[in-house]
Amino acid sequence: MALIEQTLQTTDPTRKLQIRLFNKHESKQVVVIAGAMGVPQTCYEKFALWLNEQGMSAITFDYYGMGASVDKPLKQIKTNMLQWGEYDCEAIIRFVRANYPDQTFYWVGHSVGGQLLGMTPSTNLIDKAITMASGSGYWRHNSPETKRFVWALWYGIAPLAVALKGYFPGDRLNMVGDLPANAMRQWWRWCKNKDYAVGYEGQWLRDQFASVSIPITSISFSDDEMMSARNIENLHSFFTSSERKMIRINPKDIGEKRIGHLNWFRDKFRDSLWESQILPQLKNNTITHKTQPASSQKICL
Template identity: 45%
Template sequence: MSQHEITQHPLTTAAGHTIVARSFSVAATEPANKGVCVIAPATGVAQYLYDDFAVWLTQQGYQVVTFDYDGIGLSVDRHVKYSRSDKLSWAKYDCPAVLDFVKQHYPQQPITWIGHSVGAHMLGFMDDTSAIDHAITVGAGTGTWWYNAAPTKRVAWFLWYFLVPATVPLLGYFPGDKLKIMCNLPKGVIMQWRRWCLKKEYAIGYEGDWLRQRFAAVTTPITALAFTDDDMMSMKNVKMLHSFFCNAPQQLVTISPADVNQKRIGHIGWHKKRYQQLWQQYFLPALG
């Protein structure tokens, strides 16, 4: 057995499809178990990309569970065009399946939900977050395109008004791999995302009061980590998303690359091994 045992778990959701989660166990040489961290990925970011961070968490004494949403990474049964999922179904079926797995395998242990980008949105999309003791959101904000950080804003209008409407209805999925923009995404995911990003209040602006009330029902304490050089999320995006969690105790921590002796953090990449100073300096206090 390796120092950090990684086990793969196929999970059947209430909708009948299968997603794949993986568990990272605390080695016998590590500190006593402090609880469970669930890493909820950003859109189109496969779970294995968080492995460095997951292993580091085990070294701090946490059990870790990662997973791929339906249509992403290991959770693609056939070609992505056959996936019928969207972001709300990820929250309705995939995330609860992961939480059920965690509660079954790590009973009575505190659960920390670490949500990267849309992984944080899942807190407001899920029917019930009562099993989650604490949440850490990372690079998480609304997708309203005209509020996006400048690098994303320059291309978002083309993506949402031209590229997605031209390719997705024809192919039945978003061909991100071929276009070298994100990755392949299910039709339901990209089209729903587009609808939301064209609204001032993002998903709530499109879906309406039922979703606003669901965000407001979340009382899980949240620590929000935001990066000053995030090339996707502006601080306006970040603050708007977290304002929807109006009944959750919150702390916003703003981090610049210079704070952790880096030239860049951005939106994707903070979970790579070279950012261990970031983890030590900001995640450890957030984990409590």
């Protein structure tokens, strides 16, 4: 395995991403791990290394304005969540098709990393997506643990904190993590709408979700303290052109006490979850991989 850290230029000249390549010699599959809101790519390293053990190459990255992809004071970064799809995820997809042209391409999207599939122009260049604990964020559908306080976050804490600091100081508040102001503003607006992003943004985004035609497997957890089953179903219902498979896991059924929203990528789940539930979804031999048009092959690094 060769670990390479490098900078990826997006089509927006003002934004670059820090990515990590876990290259496996002679791999036939490449897996992009798109992280959750506020979770740095380093948290997924052990899962990426495990993918290497299974013979696959893996790629992690930080959205612009998060983790290692912060290149200036956070209050000066104007990115929003739609741009994470339009520029960041788009750049990753184009990079994979240019640099791993003969490999089957999987996308493992954790939480917002699954949502962004509907906000990225070239999603259909992926062969298959697996979403992990990924649902809509409408607060009235959230799990009871989150619903108890999230209304205060969206209607008071977040707007006040952003107004005072110029960004969301999530690390200091022990909520989500530090985030750019525009991303946080967009997120709280979506979370107040019963149809989340597509409800707030309108028909153009609903149509973009509907245009996604890749197979999608949703893996979610009954003890997720943020996403209820209703959140999960709501998000995936927007992918009307995709073949969808929904897997709902009770931790007790795989010999675990708790998984929740932010724990599946920890290596304690190597055997019970990664091996038994995720790996079978990455071993689907019926997928025919897609080729990127030759005119789009060049990627600036």
